[in-house]
Amino acid sequence: MQFTAHDISLLLNGTVEGDPAATVSQLAKIEEAGPGCLSFLSNPKYEQFLYTTNASVVIVNNDQLLTAPVKATLIRVENAYSAFTVLLDKYNTIKLDKKGIEQPSFIHPTAQVGEGAYIGAFAYIGQNVTIGDNCKIYPNVNVGDNVTLGNNVTLFAGATVYFDCVIGNNVTIHSGAVIGSDGFGFAPNPDGTYTKIAQIGNVVIEDDVEIGANTAIDRATMGSTIIRKGVKIDNLVQVAHNVEVGVNTVIAGQAGISGSTKIGEHAVIGGQVGISGHLYIAGGTQVSAQTGINSSINEEGQVFGGTPYMPFKEYLRAHAKLRRLPEIDRKVYELEKLIEELRKGTAKE
């Protein structure tokens, strides 16, 4: 794919400064870009690279001042960063525009597949599955019986969706992610063994959700584990049975949410955070990386850190002092001795 500065300026509603016929075929960072690359400058910290870059075309803000000569052709737009992300997205959409059904794949005769689908080789589509339009099912993906996928769903290679789960529109699930595995439910017996509690619920994933590689979301014991509209979940995250994650909440890599916990809207859960079961986490809560949440958070919009958790600022203050604890301990010991001496002294008098 090759584009001229002129083509791109039309797409972005921008103004060309330099050679409108300059061609580009790749996107790159301004400090790494070579000839034939399109780049952008948004952060003033990188302005120096504007004068040294080998990029053929650079997108800049309308108000960008030039303090030295520039080799590259410039395209001026309102917001260079967001213009560039629009191009990234277009680039990816064209690049990943697979269509058609590769063989051998397995599509159960009772399954319904919408228009514009890509189904890779060795993908498995079970009984009574419904797949919307423009879905991309990469190779070795498993879609279990009775699953429903909306429109524009992408399941990357090796993702698994267990039977009965429901997935909305514009959902992307990365490789190795497992949706709908059994919740971890076992009833203890008097002899020390455990009896499995059958997990007959499902997972419901609403529209506009993205789920990272090797993340696991367990099906509910009964009812549904629910991932609400707009949620973004990173890699290797554990979401246990009957959890509900609120609209637009973001969960970073390797975090774990225990069973039946409900997280509100617009929360931000850091990497490697652990949240105990049967809790309520209020909307807008922000939890810093590696924090352990062991009780419900009812007030919205607070920030926490530590295990067990505390308000983030207190956490920072307390842990800053932790390093001084051996010295504090020693001082207390010395104070005890001093006071003992003083008391003896006073007693003598």
Next chain:
Amino acid sequence: MQFTAHDISLLLNGTVEGDPAATVSQLAKIEEAGPGCLSFLSNPKYEQFLYTTNASVVIVNNDQLLTAPVKATLIRVENAYSAFTVLLDKYNTIKLDKKGIEQPSFIHPTAQVGEGAYIGAFAYIGQNVTIGDNCKIYPNVNVGDNVTLGNNVTLFAGATVYFDCVIGNNVTIHSGAVIGSDGFGFAPNPDGTYTKIAQIGNVVIEDDVEIGANTAIDRATMGSTIIRKGVKIDNLVQVAHNVEVGVNTVIAGQAGISGSTKIGEHAVIGGQVGISGHLYIAGGTQVSAQTGINSSINEEGQVFGGTPYMPFKEYLRAHAKLRRLPEIDRKVYELEKLIEELRKGTAKE
């Protein structure tokens, strides 16, 4: 599948109160159940829902008193909760009763497959594999050369069992779990590179074990990594080479057990716990979530928390005070000043 209250009462050895012909086709929680649903009441906290539920049939304890009129047909049994879990299990058994060999699948001519098997499309069964009766091998599962599976083993879609591993009866392994990958063993060289130590052992999983989605259990360097009878392991757990997990021990999500550590029987390891290598963890030990265990635990049945770990109650007390540490530090500073003043004062006199 549709059942009458009468059918179910026979199955559970219960007594019908209401219409024995009431039919149900689904299981649901009492607070969410609609017409055609079977539910149960066990926890007195939920009794209110008994009088408002739209469930067609509700299982209750024999001694359940009614303080208002009930629309649903009741089935009275000794223990409503355990009766309901029996039904959940029957429901799941019927639902997941797949049989037969889908095509294309790969079964090496030297492999032996027992009776009643389900082998999904794109499943791979290697050389000299032995599979017992009534096993379910879902699509895209890999069973490496020389692996032995007992009876009633379920490997969900995309699970992998490396060569030479041995799996007992009634074992369930969820999607994405990897059994028998190489242990992490490398010998350092003087030039800073590492030489891999070949990992020629295997993994042995005894009867009645369940292993969660995307969990990894490494093969032993030599000998076996052993998961004893009745162990339950959640999702995304790391079990390193030559580890042994004792009978009926439970390991929650994202916990990690380092190489050569032995865990006793009936232990409970919380989520995101880390246990160092070459340790012994006594039977009945309970470790709370996110705890770090860096030395052996020889006394049975204790409870721990914290990183590094300490007895759980001490952990709670210490961390409760952690928040006060900046104040303690300030007070010590003030005490030092006061004592200095007192000493000067005393000295003067």
Next chain:
Amino acid sequence: MQFTAHDISLLLNGTVEGDPAATVSQLAKIEEAGPGCLSFLSNPKYEQFLYTTNASVVIVNNDQLLTAPVKATLIRVENAYSAFTVLLDKYNTIKLDKKGIEQPSFIHPTAQVGEGAYIGAFAYIGQNVTIGDNCKIYPNVNVGDNVTLGNNVTLFAGATVYFDCVIGNNVTIHSGAVIGSDGFGFAPNPDGTYTKIAQIGNVVIEDDVEIGANTAIDRATMGSTIIRKGVKIDNLVQVAHNVEVGVNTVIAGQAGISGSTKIGEHAVIGGQVGISGHLYIAGGTQVSAQTGINSSINEEGQVFGGTPYMPFKEYLRAHAKLRRLPEIDRKVYELEKLIEELRKGTAKE
């Protein structure tokens, strides 16, 4: 495979002491070995087993003294441990020497596959893929479009390499590992939703790297996520977009490295460690398990622990005192009372 003590002594350049015709077909630890087993003694702690082992042949150091009669045939070598690891490696190489292309597999007509390849059933090789010589692609592996693999690369069953990634020579990737999934990049919108930033970069893995089961390495937003020569990564590790891991660095299980962080050479990152984004970690840094690194480390070769991190020795001292914190708090309270009494006393006088 059966070998005599004589065969093995030639291979190891060793000296036979006992029956050169003694045959072995298995490798085992000295304390577990039976007849027909080859074992070794390196650690003096295990010397007792030399006199009781049922192994047919034991490799020992040239200078090993015998204090009792030995049943087994001995092979004396310079370094028994390293001689044995050579044998482990040979054993594994012979055992895992698969060749040929199993059917059904999917190899795009534009893909190039080198000599001596093994490609398992249900493996998927995309468009324009280049695979070097002697590569082993196990069943159900996915190699996306435009991927390059060097020579002697092993991808175990179910591993996934996304499009455009580049993998060097002698690289081993275990089952369930995902290379090249999208980085976790989303731009917040005023209405609380997020817009995905397309991730158009790739992952570059240099020579001699090993990557564990179910590990996820995200592709760069632009440019490359880079795993340098000789790096060893354990299971279930998260490596985010645009990270660079330096030569011969080792990362243990369940550790997580956030976006754009650069780790130097010869670092050792412990299990469950978390490292924040956009940091620099100097070469030779050692980070103990479960540590949280939230700022750059510029001095080489230091050792750290704790969350937030501190020098390892300080961490041990501080946490040892943590348990005493409730007592310290109580003492401070008592000191305050004593001083108050003393002041009153002094004031009176």
